[in-house]
Amino acid sequence: NKRSISVSGSGSIRVPADTARLTFSVITKEKMALDSVQNNATKMNNVYDALKKIGIDEKNISTSNYSLYQETIYKDGKNEPGSYVTSNDIIVLLDDVDKSGIVIDTAIAAGVNRMNGISFLVRDSKAAQDEARVLAFQQAKEKAELYAAQAGCKLGKVISIVEDGGYYPAVREAADMKVMAASNT
Numbered sequence: 001n002k003r004s005i006s007v008s009g010s011g012s013i014r015v016p017a018d019t020a021r022l023t024f025s026v027i028t029k030e031k032m033a034l035d036s037v038q039n040n041a042t043k044m045n046n047v048y049d050a051l052k053k054i055g056i057d058e059k060n061i062s063t064s065n066y067s068l069y070q071e072t073i074y075k076d077g078k079n080e081p082g083s084y085v086t087s088n089d090i091i092v093l094l095d096d097v098d099k100s101g102i103v104i105d106t107a108i109a110a111g112v113n114r115m116n117g118i119s120f121l122v123r124d125s126k127a128a129q130d131e132a133r134v135l136a137f138q139q140a141k142e143k144a145e146l147y148a149a150q151a152g153c154k155l156g157k158v159i160s161i162v163e164d165g166g167y168y169p170a171v172r173e174a175a176d177m178k179v180m181a182a183s184n185t
Contacts, residue, residue, distance in 0.1 A: 002156075003153070004159060005144050005147050005148060005151075005155070007140050007143040007144045007147065008140060008143075009135075009136040009137060009138070009139030009140030009141070009142075009143065010135075010136050010139065011131070011132040011133060011134065011135025011136035011137075011138075011139060012132055012135070013128040013129075013131045013132045013135070015122050015125060015128045016122075017097050017120035017121060017122060018095070018097065018121075018122060018123050019093065019094065019095060019097065019120070019121040019122070019123050020093070020094040020097040020099075020100045020118060020119070020120055020121070021091065021092070021093055021094075021118070021119040021121060022091070022092045022094070022100065022103055022104065022107075022115075022117075022118045023089055023090070023091050023092075023115075023116040023117050023118075024047070024089065024090045024092070024107050024112040024114065024115055024116060025065075025087055025088065025089050025090070025112065025113065025114035025116055026040055026043045026044050026047060026087070026088050026090065026111055026112055026113060026114075027040075027085065027086070027087045027088075027113055027114060028040040028043065028085070028086045029071075029083045029084070029085050029086075030083060030084055030086075031083055031084070032084065033068060033070070033084040035084075036068065036083070036084040036085065036086040037068060037084075037086050039086075040086035040087075040088055043110075043111035044063070044088055044090070044111070046110045046111045047090060047107055047110040047111050047112055048061060048090075049110070050106050050107070050109065050110035051092065051103065051106060051107065051110075053106075054099075054102060054103070054106050056092060056094075056099075056103065060092060060093040060094065060095075061090065061091070061092055062090070062091045063088055063089060063090055063091070064089045064091060065087070065088070065089040066086075066087070066088045066089075067085075067086070067087045067088075068084060068085070068086045068087075069084070069085055070082065070083070070084050070085075071083050071084075071085055089116065090107070090112065092107070097120060100118060104118075133163070137161075
C-alpha cells in the first residue's frame with residue numbers, strides 16, 4: 001500500500017532569436033486585369049532585385065498567396081464591377097535578425113505596399129529545451145523532498161514523469177514537467 005506525492009516543476013531558458021521571418025505584400029489595382037497582373041509582376045521583380053542587391057540570398061526569398069480579383073463597388077443601390085486587384089506576398093528569411101530594418105526599408109522603397117508581419121525564431125532550440133527540462137525536474141524534485149519531509153517520510157524512486165506541452169514563444173523556450181515519487185514511511 002504505497003503512498004505517493006505528485007508535484008510539478010517548470011524551467012525556462014531565454015534564448016535570443018537567430019532568425020527573422022518577414023512577410024510583405026505587393027498590391028496593385030488597375031482597370032484591366034492584364035495591367036494589374038503585369039504591374040504587380042514588375043513591382044515584384046523590383047523588390048526581388050533590391051533585396052538581392054543588399055545581400056539577401058535568393059533561396060531566402062519566396063512568394064505566396066498570389067491572388068487576382070475584381071472589386072465590386074456599391075453605387076446607386078447596386079453592385080458594379082470595379083478595378084482588378086492583384087496581390088502577391090513575399091516572405092524573407094534572415095539568418096541575421098539585425099538586418100530586419102534594412103530589409104523592411106529596402107522592400108518598401110522597391111514597391112512593397114503592405115508589411116504583413118515579422119516573426120523572430122530560434123532555429124535550433126533543442127539544447128535550450130533540454131536545459132529547461134533539467135531545471136523543471138530539479139524544481140519538482142525539491143518540492144517533492146520538501147513535502148516528504150513535512151509528511152515525515154522519505155522519497156523513493158520516481159514513479160512517473162509527464163511532460164506538458166509547455167509554452168514556446170519566439171525568443172524563449174520552456175518545458176514543464178510533473179514528477180510523481182513514491183514515498184516510504
